[in-house]
Amino acid sequence: MDLIVGQIERVEGLVDFERVPVMTASEPTYAMDSSGRKWIRKSVLHTVHEPLLAEALGWLLARALGVRTPDGAIGGEGDGLSWLSLRVDGVTHWHPSSIHFIKNAKELGRMLVLDVVILNEDRHEGNILLQPNPDQYNLVAWAIDTGGALIGFPESFAQAGMALPSIAKLARGIPVELVADEARATALQATTFSPYLLRRFVEEACQIAGEPKDGILLEALSARMKGAPDLTEKYLQSIEQRP
């Protein structure tokens, strides 16, 4: 596990609390570690390994692309192996009526690029959290949960080529006029990631999820990173044209 420089923290000594009261197949629970950090825990018992790969690789790329996403970590082992996302305190889900008060709205452009690159079609209202900072007129938007992205399935991801994610489930009301410039800049940034960095991300995520097909994944991801500006432009258009 320590052969590569790991970016994703391993957390020991987790204690489970209640289930998070949201409807999702991953059955997340609240969990706390010995230092008192509060996490949302998704066990592979419920998610199997592909979403774990998508979470880990999605999180590494999110951080590198500057997407505002909570700290991520790995906890447990065997059936208890889990993806951990640091709990964001005091949140609601996305709602279009809140967009005027989101102070980091432009950053949602970064999130869209991430979703384009990892082929994430699961950016519904529940996967954008709105946090008062400090009140409801000053909100911070957080992007969470890349577990549903196709990047967790290396062969399917490679077969998808340069396909765009469907926007059928995408949260409504994302203000394209506010996020487009940031999205384009982030897409350009994606083209500059070195092969070494991408390989490191892919290897680490595959190692965590026990996925052997890291070569296929790296090749497909590299192509999408290079093609991010074109893909992003088309993705923005599709969002803008949505009725």
Add this chain to the structure above:
Amino acid sequence: MSARFRIVHFVPDPFAGSRIAIAAIVNVNGRWELARARSLPGVACAGGLRAYSTMQMILERLSATERFDRLPFSIGPQAVLGEEIEVPTGVSDPAAWVEAMVLPRLDDPDDQKDTKPRGPHRETLGYQVLQHYGVGEIVHRHLKTEGIPGVAAKAANDISHYVSGKSEVLLMEPVIATRANLSQDLTSISETFLAWRKLLELSPAKRHPRFIAYVMGPVAGFTEAQSVLRTAADMIVDIDNRSERTRFIEEIRRIGSTGGGSQTSFLH
């Protein structure tokens, strides 16, 4: 009559497990109504300003409730529904009964003094939103009646925001439909617009004035704004609607680009 209810609990911290009853969904013969707690915790009791604000957002979104068995998805993980409970037979207004008998209430309104944060001013919020959409530089704030020939100072409330062009001036008021005192806000805006209209009739402006209210928040608030401001405003813009918002922002840019200055004297 058959009526049941489920309490909506705000969960400030799921790790501590505490729950605060903030409302109830009441099912009366298959139709639901919302009962709201008359007493809500203040900032400290809710767990701080962030938790208090989250609770307020949840309360706003409860108005979109459409089902008895689950909360609107946008409410997120910090509110949960309690068990289903029957309203006693013989109760004629189940929602009012739940509000009065079940949900928290304080008999003495003084007990809740100073527990609510004041929150930002309507004008400030509106200006933040205009900045958000990149027209903060074009929009000026606080248009005063001083400078209108023959008009006494403070003859009417300030206009919150204005954009002056070569031949037109946009006189604008934000409406925050989620504010508890929405009705008062709308009445005040109506009075302000009507007063300015009268003043500008008495002392005609060089530039054609247009009175615009721009509304953000639930549809019900927009509908109320349309009703209250129908005679006072020339235009009521729903800026939650993307196409209306785009047209509104473009109009501000268009008028602003023709130039007109930021002094009250531009009117005359």
